[in-house]
Amino acid sequence: MRKLDLLSSTILFILALFVIIASRKFQVWVMGEPGEGFFPVLLALILGALSIISFFTAYGSRSASPLTEPGGTPIMWKKLLCYILALFAYALLFSPLGYIVSSLMILVFILRVAEGLRWTRSLTISAATLVISYYIFEKMLKVPLPRGILEWR
Amino acid sequence: MELFQNLALGFNLSLAPMNVIYCLIGVALGTAVGVLPGLGPTATISMLLPITFRMDMTSAIIMLSGIYYGSMYGGSITSILVNIPGEASCVVTCIDGYQMARKGRAGAALGMSAFGSFIGGTLAIIGLTIVAAPMAKFALSFGPPEFTSLVILGLTLVTYLSRKSVLKSIMMAIVGLLLACIGLDPIFGIERFTFGSQTLSDGMDVAIMCMGLFGIAEVLSMAEVPSEQADFMKHPTRLRDLLPNKQDWKDSSGPILRGSILGFFLGLLPGGGGLISSFTSYAIEKKVSKHPEKFGTGAIEGVAGPETANNAGAQASFVPLLSLGIPSNVVTAVIMGALMIQGITPGPMMYKEHTAMFWGVITSMYIGNILLILLNVPLIAVFVAILRVPYAILSPLIILFCFIGAYSFNNNPADVMVMSILGLIGYLMRKVDLDAAPLLLAFVLGGILERSLRQSLLISLGSPLIFFTRPISAGLLILAIILLAIPTIRFISGRKIGAGQ
Numbered sequence: 001m002r003k004l005d006l007l008s009s010t011i012l013f014i015l016a017l018f019v020i021i022a023s024r025k026f027q028v029w030v031m032g033e034p035g036e037g038f039f040p041v042l043l044a045l046i047l048g049a050l051s052i053i054s055f056f057t058a059y060g061s062r063s064a065s066p067l068t069e070p071g072g073t074p075i076m077w078k079k080l081l082c083y084i085l086a087l088f089a090y091a092l093l094f095s096p097l098g099y100i101v102s103s104l105m106i107l108v109f110i111l112r113v114a115e116g117l118r119w120t121r122s123l124t125i126s127a128a129t130l131v132i133s134y135y136i137f138e139k140m141l142k143v144p145l146p147r148g149i150l151e152w153r
Numbered sequence: 154m155e156l157f158q159n160l161a162l163g164f165n166l167s168l169a170p171m172n173v174i175y176c177l178i179g180v181a182l183g184t185a186v187g188v189l190p191g192l193g194p195t196a197t198i199s200m201l202l203p204i205t206f207r208m209d210m211t212s213a214i215i216m217l218s219g220i221y222y223g224s225m226y227g228g229s230i231t232s233i234l235v236n237i238p239g240e241a242s243c244v245v246t247c248i249d250g251y252q253m254a255r256k257g258r259a260g261a262a263l264g265m266s267a268f269g270s271f272i273g274g275t276l277a278i279i280g281l282t283i284v285a286a287p288m289a290k291f292a293l294s295f296g297p298p299e300f301t302s303l304v305i306l307g308l309t310l311v312t313y314l315s316r317k318s319v320l321k322s323i324m325m326a327i328v329g330l331l332l333a334c335i336g337l338d339p340i341f342g343i344e345r346f347t348f349g350s351q352t353l354s355d356g357m358d359v360a361i362m363c364m365g366l367f368g369i370a371e372v373l374s375m376a377e378v379p380s381e382q383a384d385f386m387k388h389p390t391r392l393r394d395l396l397p398n399k400q401d402w403k404d405s406s407g408p409i410l411r412g413s414i415l416g417f418f419l420g421l422l423p424g425g426g427g428l429i430s431s432f433t434s435y436a437i438e439k440k441v442s443k444h445p446e447k448f449g450t451g452a453i454e455g456v457a458g459p460e461t462a463n464n465a466g467a468q469a470s471f472v473p474l475l476s477l478g479i480p481s482n483v484v485t486a487v488i489m490g491a492l493m494i495q496g497i498t499p500g501p502m503m504y505k506e507h508t509a510m511f512w513g514v515i516t517s518m519y520i521g522n523i524l525l526i527l528l529n530v531p532l533i534a535v536f537v538a539i540l541r542v543p544y545a546i547l548s549p550l551i552i553l554f555c556f557i558g559a560y561s562f563n564n565n566p567a568d569v570m571v572m573s574i575l576g577l578i579g580y581l582m583r584k585v586d587l588d589a590a591p592l593l594l595a596f597v598l599g600g601i602l603e604r605s606l607r608q609s610l611l612i613s614l615g616s617p618l619i620f621f622t623r624p625i626s627a628g629l630l631i632l633a634i635i636l637l638a639i640p641t642i643r644f645i646s647g648r649k650i651g652a653g654q
Contacts, residue, residue: 005321008585012324019331022346033611036338036345039603040331047327054320075377083376084577087369087552091573094556095566103556107549115380115545125546133553143561 005058009051016048082114098148099138104130156282163512167520172212172513176521179216181528183223187239188231189558193360194224194240198487202494210495211510215517217491221484222467222518225427226270226525229460230536233262235551237368241359241597242427242463244590245435247367249448249455256451257386259540260395263533265453266460267526268397269409273461274522276413277420277468281515295422297612298619300605302629303422304598307429309633311594313436319640325588326595332357333599340607352567359597360562361572364555366589369576372548374583383544388537395533401453408438408458416462420469422481430466432594434458468518474499475511 019040026037086106093102107126111117117125137143166172186197198217205213228239233250246266253262295303308330312322335346336356347353375383389395397405415437416430438458439448448455473479478500480486492499497507542550559572579589613619621627 004584004586008321008587011585012328015328015331019346026343026345029615032615034607036341036343038607040334040345043327043331043334047324047331050320050324050327054324057320076379080373080376083373083548086549087373087573087576088570090552090556091570094560094569099557099560103553107553110549110552111546114376115549117545129550129553133557137557137561143557144564145557145560146566 002058002061005061006055009055009058013048013051013055016044016051019044019047079114083110086110086114095146096148098150099145100130100134100150101148103133159508159512160282160516162509163514163516166211166509166513167215167517171209172215172517173520173524175208175212175216176219176517177524177528179219180223180521180525183220183225184227184230184525184529186220187224187227187229187243189239194221195483195487197224198484198491202487202491205491206494210492210497211513213491213495214488214510214514215521217488218468218471218514218518219521219524221488222270222274222464222521223525225464225467226267226460226529229266229270229456230263233259233266233456234536234539235368235547236371237551237555238363238593240427241363241593242431242467244363244367244593245431245459246456248435248590249450249452252449252451253453253456254540255385257388258451258453259385259388259537260533261397261401261453262456263536264396264530265401265405265457267529267533269405269412269457269461270464271522271526272409273413273416273463273465274468275519277417277465278515278519278522280414280417281469281472294625296623297605297608298623298626299629300601301609302620302626302633303429304602304605306629306633306636307433307598308595308602309636310433310436311591311598313439313636320644321587322591325591329592329595329597330599330602332362332592333596333603339600339604350567352565352571355563357571357596358562358568359593361559361568362575362593362596364558365572365575366579366582366593368551368555369572370579370583370589372551373576373580375544375548380543380545380548383548385540385544388540395537396530397453404453405457407441408434408454409461411437411441412458412461413465416465417469419462420466420481421472427463427467427470428482428594428597430462431459434462464522471514471518475503475514476500478503 023037023040023044026040027035028037028041029035086109089109090102090106093105096102097105104126107129108122111122111125112119134145138145167176182197183194186194197220201217201220205217208216224240225242228243229246229250231237231239232243232246233254236247236251238244238247250262250266253259308326311326312319333356335353337343337354338345344354412430412434415434416427419430419433420427435448435455435458438454439445442448442452442454444452470481470485473481474485474489478489478498480489489499492503497503497510503511539547555572556569559569560566562568582589609619610617619626620630
């Protein structure tokens with residue numbers, strides 16, 4: 001029994017169900033031509049059917065799921081969670097705090113906390129990255145980046 | 154022979170110093186644009202349109218087309234180095250190219266990508282000069298049913314990409330198609346699956362999906378393991394050692410040849426260009442290979458073939474534009490706009506009235522291919538040097554890079570959140586053994602598929618038979634059905650054997 005495939009099949013089935021429910025107000029067929037609901041509902045039905053097939057295939061399968069970590073090294077949960085936290089914090093703070101401030105904070109956080117580099121190294125790398133990236137993207141390429149709290153410029 | 158006269162005419166124009174410079178600017182800019190996520194050739198060409206009003210038209214087209222095929226190469230650089238496809242047609246390059254980089258062979262991948270693109274582009278141009286007219290006429294017979302069948306065929310090929318089960322690839326492709334439904338319905342304009350969000354009502358964006366599902370997901374996957382394990386394997390330092398070796402060339406010669414021919418013919422078809430060519434080539438190379446299990450672990454054939462095909466396809470897609478006035482993809486459509494603003498209508502008349510420009514553009518592509526090689530091969534050592542950076546430092550930089558890319562797209566802060574969510578989803582997908590490549594490719598094709606499908610049904614007044622009564626469409630669909638049937642039959646008979654019958 002391939003456990004991972006059971007999981008993925010179930011998730012995809014739920015997704016298919018979700019699409020059909022979300023499409024309930026759409027018209028599938030309107031005056032002799034397909035409506036806006038035609039394509040999504042058709043796709044969702046196919047997906048639902050395939051996920052059921054996939055589920056039962058996984059159920060009856062003799063082989064086990066492939067290992068998700070090559071070599072079987074244990075997952076470094078702390079580092080992973082730091083990254084995920086940093087990612088979403090960055091996404092939330094990017095605009096309000098602006099590019100420079102948010103990037104500095106997140107870079108230092110990742111380098112110091114997630115990767116375990118020394119404070120001095122973390123700060124220097126972050127500062128250098130910011131200076132260079134700011135110069136390249138904002139000055140040379142004229143890519144507008146959020147100012148955030150450094151609004152005076 | 155008339156052909157030689159035309160070529161002479163063309164080279165006379167394209168070898169003029171100013172035009173060579175414009176070509177260089179075009180391919181250099183294109184490469185840079187391909188590397189940067191969020192900015193694509195379409196956006197760049199659109200932004201440069203006003204500048205072209207004052208330029209000589211031939212020079213303008215030379216530059217703009219240089220941007221297009223230059224970006225095909227640039228996109229493959231990030232695909233190989235950091236698993237982020239710079240363009241949708243470079244998604245396939247990620248699969249084996251990135252694995253090669255992990256194994257210390259990024260130079261060979263980058264080199265083969267450059268050389269393959271060069272050869273593919275050159276052969277495409279030769280093909281272009283010979284068969285432009287008759288192929289273009291064939292392209293005229295493509296209507297919505299043919300488009301639909303072509304895309305369906307394309308989708309069946311997409312499912313061959315994955316090392317995992319075909320069933321899962323199909324399901325991922327369907328998810329990709331569903332994601333393409335987010336936003337406004339293409340025919341009625343009704344909002345679908347937007348849940349009141351302004352960001353979503355514009356639809357999902359392919360660049361953001363690429364960065365999230367590939368780039369961020371990769372960073373998160375690497376966060377699971379100690380950073381030393383995540384570091385790229387050491388690369389040789391001399392340029393000579395970095396470039397592909399004899400064995401690489403031997404392995405790649407078949408894929409390059411097949412990729413060129415494939416890319417050329419697929420690029421000629423409307424809706425063609427680099428995208429469909431790239432994954433069709435991958436599927437074919439996997440099928441004809443004596444060691445299909447190597448694909449996905451760093452097989453150079455998986456880079457050589459698709460890269461050649463996508464460049465050949467990109468250049469071939471200019472044929473329908475220049476000879477028939479039919480733009481086969483968004484980029485050529487924008488270039489067509491540039492021409493029309495200047496009062497030149499691409500098409501059969503253009504060939505008669507602006508013969509010099511027509512051949513000038515075609516010959517400039519040859520020059521552009523040479524310039525791309527001269528520009529990029531020496532830079533391989535520079536690109537590979539990036540991989541020396543410890544992954545502990547590289548991974549937050551990748552996140553930064555993606556955030557800049559995502560934000561720069563629309564200056565919409567919600568986009569970076571969407572990308573982050575997609576990154577998490579991409580990571581979780583990997584954990585449950587689902588592949589993102591079919592999803593992304595299906596997403597890109599989704600818009601065309603729905604539009605063509607509904608238009609076809611409109612023409613046929615609701616009857617699905619139209620796909621089978623028209624010969625080209627029927628042919629394509631039958632091919633698709635056969636391609637889907639093979640693994641299905643194998644699957645069913647495999648189950649029977651397994652059940653001990």
